[in-house]
Structure formats: structure tokens, C-alpha cells
Amino acid sequence: MDYNFKEIEQRWQQYWRDNKVYSAKVDNSRPKYYVLDMFPYPSGAGLHVGHPLGYIASDIYARYKRQRGFNVLHPMGYDAYGLPAEQYAIQTGQHPEVTTKKNIARYREQLDKIGFCFDWDREVRTCDPEYYKWTQWAFLKMYGSYYNTAMDKACPIEELVAHFEKYGTTDCNAHTNSTDEFTADQWNAMTKVEKENTLMNYRIAYRGNTMVNWCPKLGTVLANDEVSEGVSLRGGYPVEQKLMSQWCLRVSAYAGRLLRGLETVDWTDSIKETQRNWIGYSEGAEMNFNIAGTDENILIFTTRADTIFGVTFMVLAPESIYVEKVVTDDQRAAVDAYLDEVKHKTERERLIEKKVSGVFSGSYAVNPVTGKEIPIYISDYVLAGYGTGAIMAVPAHDSRDYAFARHFDLPIIPLIEGADVSEESFDAKDGIMTNSSNDRLQLNGLQVKEAIARTKEYIAEAGIGRVKVNYRLRDAIFSRQRYWGEPFPIYYDEDNQPQPVSESELPLLLPEVDKFLPTETGEPPLGRAQNWVASNGRPLELCTMPGFAGSSAYYLRYMDPHNSEALVDKDVNAYWRQVDLYVGGTEHATGHLIYSRFWNKFLYDYGYVCEPEPYKKLVNQGMIQGRSNFVYRIKDTNKFVSYNLKKDYDTTPIHVDVNIVSNDALDIEKFKAWRPEFADAEFILENGKYICGWAIEKMSKSMFNVVNPDDIVDRYGADTLRLYEMFLGPVEASKPWDTNGIDGVNRFLKRLWGLFFDGDNLKLTDEKASAEALKSVHKLIKKVTADIEVFSYNTSVAAFMICINELSSMKCAAREVYDIIVRLLAPFAPFISEELWHVLGHEGTVCDAEWPVCNEEYLKESSVKYTVMIKGRPRFNIEVAAGTDAKEVERLALADPAAQKWLEGGTPKKVIVVPNKLVNIVI
């Protein structure tokens, strides 16, 4: 009986499905373990061989944990809302739901073949109303909340209203982007609309006028993490800045907690660092600069308070609210011209040009420490969105201020001893202060760090500002002018004010539309829907939510996917708690992984979930690149020359489908059939073969290097695919796919099979295993157990191969040995393990087979080999009884004739004995 993987895999796949082998249930008597993969967007192209890499890695871990007695939750679902299905719908008229369903079916088929232990009863789809009901529910909760900065958590907005009614904004600890202040009387005198508008400055989900990344080609706004270098990540279309009224999430209120939370999770340093960068903590001070001749102040933020004596001018962002207050009549025309110019530049142009521009406002500000008057400029090198949108410029110690000062010929005052600012600014926070003392504040002679601290103290004492922490993280823009997304549970009342749809009306279903394009009047596609009104007849919001909405809390829904009363039941959540192991790509470092943590923390604030962080450990699988093959056509002919002969000809490399190449040798017949123009191609061969060239490139259709996992499964079986993907290298590393090496692992499985069967007969016996065989297999237990814990699967697979080779050469047929091997192999190659598990006479399924324990007794050696090093090289070996002490080993080594030959009768300078390893003799 040969290893018939096709038959085995089909049979067990069916069995697992029929018997719901991988279904998980809450069981308080057993410890839980939650293994999660980032769920895929079901694209039309299907899976290629790179996609399952992470799934295989997590599947191995999930199966391993189960064998170790954990109650494992390992679900899978689909991130089903997204742009590609909608773009496809626009082109073809095909409803995105139809496309999505079709793609999901295809994904499921591909995933099933690979033998994952997903609990499919828990599948979620973000576009399913039963699912997005809870996305909408969370949005309503955020709408009904504000961020209490004293308690450092979200609280009901009603509490804020009560505070306003009693005290106005006095002692109000609420996160806001508004600087407005009002008394209780003023609040109480406000109209309903005014109150609503004011509250929008506090809600966690709010409607705000913000500068957004507008992508005209896609007809929608994009989040910061969906834009890179001025173009959209999806599609690569140009993106411009535009002031728009949009739904936003007050993610910035959580910046501090998102930052601190990173210390409590087990993620790689690089991804934590990426998040830290994105959150952008900076500690500094806010200071008020009086506008000369008025009682108005300009608030600035600086991390270099110590440089206050070197401030020679101020700069406002063009969008700054202060601009209007400082423009004088004679500068009005110049300022307007500049603002106009800036507005017409896209962010991309601004970045590319990088030339100094700006305009004088006409006004002066008073330096609060020196009392000196300094000019106020307006320039786009200051960003409205960071800090206060206004800076104090210190050209001597900031390169951007320096460039500006040079351009406008403004004074440059050095403040650090020995700093040469004739050619460039001195930006380092290092040195001794100078030129920095007056009767109010003395910094001269201090180190920069001391000066910063001293200045901060002074600012507080003198009441001209305060110590302030600033974050780069901005609020998330939550509206998309698109069809294929979650509708907002929001309608607009008679005053055109947004109002929440009642929770009892959720889910608010996505309506049908005739076309998936904006309306003639430029409204989002939902504007085409008939009867798109709330139960009270008022019009509903036309935007939909962005992609990250549905993926932010999906891991919670898996815990309790069919609950119609709650996102997740409290007791159920208290059992599964959080994801213990999360596996996915690094591309979500600043998107999904931030939003999801934010969303989780918000739910945590209300006690809906019991853990402040959603993902305890994170493993980032690497990308699998493609390995392209090339043929070389001799110019102006239809003749192709083999790789190693091409240097004699003038050739053009042409991508050739990797599926008609094997070990870099071209299948000429298939090549001729591949494309009509190659039908009568001629070849110059080497050794009777046509050898192709190769290169590592991204796996993509256009490079003809896409390898489909289905093809591999058909040819070698899922177990071989799984083992090979793991054998390629560390899970975290990016590496090229090269089908060439797959024979090696396939051979391993065949050999294993061959150890069980001799023809149709079972070869195994109940004989006692030899000490040698036991040693080999217990070494394997030790190695594989240690490797799995650190995701070093490639070395595990190697260890299996070594063990099988050893058992094979010692002709071991002892059942007890193979019983252990099957248990160990089960997470890696579940199909063949399942089959062999039953061949060994076991009942049940191998995924419940107990994980074997290494018995160190078997590994003990009676004697130990020491390598003797002389002059830094291994020279000979000695063998001594196990447990011989170091002194004795040294004596034996020196007594050896070989050592004597090197020593030539002398004595060694030094002898080092490393226990059980080596003796180093220094002469």
C-alpha cells in the first residue's frame, strides 16, 4: 500500500467535518487558549501559496496546544467589506455581495484542503447583518460617550451634559479639540442645535470638520494609514487634502493608553516601535505669546522650552485659527495670495517641492520671557494638525526654522556654547547654554536637559504656559463615500442634526441601489437608495463605515458568534478573555492593530470586555515572494537560448510561467503550447535541456510566478504543503517560494509511510524498542517541543527527518516508537498522522492524542566525547566515562599521545575544560 495522500486527505477532511472535531465550547474545567489569524479579505484571485503561511503556523500551534490539554479556540472568518468588490461592481454591475459570496466559497474550498482545525461554526463575515449589528452598536456607544481625562476612560455623554448644566466648562475633564469655554448659564442658554454642536466636540464618535485625505479617483476619503506618499494604498491614485465634515473616532484620546499598553503585550520590538512612532509621544510645553498691541495670545507647543531666548520669529500654519487675528490690513493681499497658493498644492507637491515659502502677517508677538517683539509669519512648513498649529521659531537650533530665517533674512541667535550656526543649525540636545539669562530666568551654564527642566518650571511659575504631552496620533476618519460598507445608524433631524437610530432598530440593513456610483449631485452611492430613511421618516446617513470598522472587534465576536443579545456574553468573554496568539502580517501595524486596540479599550471602559488589550502575543509572518523564471530570446528571432549559453548572444529575457518549468528546466512542449507565438519556437539547449534563468520578485500574475496551493495539494498532498511551507525558513522571515525543494519533505512522508508498511502488510511489531531507537525518538520529543514553543518550525521539520532516517537505518519496527512520532507529527501533518494514528489501533482523533513527554533517562550517555583543541583547532577526540570530573578530563587529555606530540614535552600555558564538550589546551 503506497502513501495515497489524496484518498487519506479526502477521507479525514470529511470525517472531521461530519464529526465537528474542531468545534470549541466553553469549559471552565480546562484552561483555554485562543489562537487567531488575521481574517482575510476574500479577493477574486483566490489564495496563493504565500497566504496560508501564517495560517499553517497558527494551526500547528493550535493543534499543539490542544494536545497539551488546552481548550483551544481557533476560528476563521472573512473581512468581507472592501473596495475591490465595489470597484468590480462599478465595472460589471455585479452586486458586491454576489462577488463576495463567490470569493468566500472559493476561499473556503482552498482552506479546507489544507487541513486547518478551524471551528467553522464560529465563522463571521463583516458584511453579515448579524455581525455588523454589533459594529453599529459599538458606534452608537461611542457616539453616546465622551472621554473623561480625569478617570482616563470613556463615560456616558449624559454625565458631561450634567456637568455643563452645573459648571459649564469649569473643571471639565473631557478630551476635546475645541478651545471654547462657557459657563453653566451660557450652556443653559444655548439652543438645542448649539448644544448638539458643542457636544460634537466631545463625543468619541463625532462629526467634525477636518482636513481629510480625499481621493477623487476613488471618490472617497481615506484614513492616514490608507495613504502613502500622497497616493492611495489601494489603487495608487493621488490623494489631496480637503476640509470636509466627516464622522471621526476620538482615537487620540486613547493615545496615552495605547502607548502604555504596548508594554504589557508580547509583540516584536519592531512592531511596537512602529506603533510608538505612529502614536508619536512628545513631551514639551505649551506657552502663550501675546500678540503685540492686543490682549490676544497665541498658544504654541515646543519640546525645546530651553531655547526661548533664541526665538526670533513665530510661524503659524496656513490653516491656523490665529491667522485671522494677526493679519494686518497692509499685509492682507500678500497673505491671501499665499493662502490661496498653499491651498492649491496637494500634500504630495508640498513634500516634493520642499522649498521655503511663507509670508509676513504684519503683526508682532511678545516673547513672554524676554519681552522682545518678534514678527509673526505664516508658512506651510508648520502643520495645523500637530501641536497647536503655531510655533516659536528658534533658527539657531532647528533646521527648518534655520532655512526659513535664512530665506527671510531673520536673526539667528546661538544659545549653546561653541555651536557654529554660520552654515547650519545646531539641532542636538546637547551642550552648555549661553545667551540665555535675564532677570527673570537664568539658563546660562546649564546643560540643555537641565535648561529644559528649569524653563518648564519657570513657565508654570510665571503662568505663561504649562507642561504638555503631545501625540502625533490623530483621530480616525470614519466616513467613506462608498456603498459596500456598514451603514451608520444615524439619521438627520429637522435641523439637519445627526441623531442616533435606536439600538432596538439594529441592524440597520444596507439598502439596495441601482448603481454603485455617486449620485448626479455628488452624494455617496447610498443617496440612490429608495426609502433610505429611519423609522421616523427622517433621512439616514449616506456614508458607510471604513474597512477597519468591521475588523476592530471581530475577535470578540468569535467567542460568542450567535449571541443576539450582546456582542459577546460577559461570562463567555470572562472565559476566553483575549487572543493568546495572533498571527498576521506587519502591514496592519498602524491600521487594524491600532484601531482594534482602541475599540477594545473603549469596550473595556464600559466593562463589556474584561481585558484591556485584545492580542496578548503577536507573531508576524513574513511575505512569500515569487521566484520568476525567464527564457532568453535571441533578438529579432524566435530562437531561445539556454541560460548558460546566452552570453554568446544578444538576448531579451521573457517571463515564463513557473508552472511549466521544473528545477529551472523548461518543458518545451508545454512552452510551445503556452502561447501561440511560441508554437514554432526553436531552442539552443545545453545537455539536452533548456535551462531558465530566475529572479526573486513579488508573487503576481504579471510575473507568471504565482503558485497556487491547490496545485501543490493535488500533486503532493496538504501535509507536504504544510511541512514544506514551514521548512522554508522561520515563520517571521520573508522568503522566496521555490517549488523545487518540495520533493525533500514529500520524500520524508513517503519514508515514514514506508516504515509502517511493507507492501500491504503492517510492518510494525510489539517488540521492545532498542535503547538507540528510544534515544532517537526522545531527542525528537525534546527538540520539537522546544521548537514549537518558539515557532521554530523549520528546525522541527528537520528534526523529524533526522529521526526518521535514524529509525530507518536501525530498521526499527517497534510500535511504541511510532506511536510517539505520530503524536508529535500531528500538528504539522494532520492527515497522515490521523491515518497512522488509526493504523496504530487508536480510537478518536489524533488531535486529542496526548503530547509525549521526553524521558531524559533515554538521552543519557555512558561515555562522553571531548574534542581536544590545540592552537585553536580541534585535533583529536577522547572518550571518557560520563560524569568524569574536569580535573580528570584534563589529565586524560594531556596524557593522550596526540597531545604529547603537540606539546613536545613542554607544559601547556592553560587548559580549559568545558563540561561534556571540549578541552582547550593553550600552548
Next chain:
RNA sequence: GCGCCUGUGGCGAAAUUGGUAGACGCGCUAGACUUAGGAUCUAGUAACGCAAGUUGUGUAGGUUCGAGUCCUAUCAGGCGCACCA
């Protein structure tokens, strides 16, 4: 510019964390078997050298009896952030 990561055979990669560098697999070479096949098995395979030996982990130093591993500098590649005050 700031921050993080990675450099080891023809290729993918190992190295018990400071102890015989290159495990394991691919490829390659030779051989065996065979109704030539993209099957199986055996042996070899870092480089130089007939050999004893010598040299080898991007480069240059350093610490150490001993460095792929630790320290300093430097080069190359990748990733993240970026007029962030």
C-alpha cells in the same frame, strides 16, 4: 534626518545563546538498480591544496583560552516614521 531589523555555501537555511560554523533540505558529482523515469537507494559536496594543512559567517578593529554570537566603527540591503516644533 530619526528609529527598528537583517547581512553565514550555488540556493532555502541551522548553530544548545560565547564552545568542533554550514544541521536539515534543494541542487550538483559519482555509483547501484532498472522494460531510461521528473522513481528509489548508496557515497561525496564551504574554498584553496595531491597531501599534511591553511583560510573562511559584509568590512576593519577590540574583549576573550575561545567570537557567526559580545563591544566600537564602517559598508550594504529591508522596514517604519518624517517639514511632528
